[in-house]
Amino acid sequence: MLPVLQWPEDGNNLRNPRQMSLSCLGGAFLFMAEMKNKLLLLFLLFCVACSDMGTNPKEEEIPETVSYKNDIQPLLNSGCVNCHGNQGQLSLATYAKTMKGGKSGKVVIPKNSAGSLLIKKLKGEASGQRMPPKPQSPWADIKIELVTKWINAGAEDN
Numbered sequence: 249m250l251p252v253l254q255w256p257e258d259g260n261n262l263r264n265p266r267q268m269s270l271s272c273l274g275g276a277f278l279f280m281a282e283m284k285n286k287l288l289l290l291f292l293l294f295c296v297a298c299s300d301m302g303t304n305p306k307e308e309e310i311p312e313t314v315s316y317k318n319d320i321q322p323l324l325n326s327g328c329v330n331c332h333g334n335q336g337q338l339s340l341a342t343y344a345k346t347m348k349g350g351k352s353g354k355v356v357i358p359k360n361s362a363g364s365l366l367i368k369k370l371k372g373e374a375s376g377q378r379m380p381p382k383p384q385s386p387w388a389d390i391k392i393e394l395v396t397k398w399i400n401a402g403a404e405d406n
Contacts, residue, residue, distance in 0.1 A: 310390065313401075314401060316343055316405050317406065320394070320398050323391055323395065324346070327380055327384075327391075328379070328380070337350045347403070352365060357403075358403040359401075367399065
């Protein structure tokens with residue numbers, strides 16, 4: 249008769265097939281739980297890294313009604329008033345001063361953007377240098393289109 253192999257049932261004998269299968273499964277489950285947490289953390293970090301977090305510029309749209317106060321004056325303040333503020337020959341600091349014009353005459357002709365010196369200067373089509381002058385970058389087309397729409401709508405102080 250063959251001798252029967254018996255392993256002690258102390259729970260730590262990895263050579264015992266009955267205990268080995270249970271301990272391997274338990275270890276596998278623990279490993280999977282740890283990996284699940286790590287993979288979840290890695291996935292979350294990936295999502296945050298790939299997100300633009302609202303910083304990616306969206307394509308701008310021209311509003312249906314262009315407002316001087318909300319649309320035009322902020323553009324003039326950010327790109328023109330540094331040179332064309334209260335000092336100098338032309339002031340674009342307020343609606344009244346913009347409509348008054350300067351040494352060269354009126355810069356905005358309501359309902360006539362093609363004849364308005366402001367649009368010609370922004371596009372670089374008027375005599376002299378384009379506005380804003382170099383080394384500043386020219387205005388984006390969408391900004392010029394916004395001012396054009398405001399002028400063609402009557403250049404109102406709204």
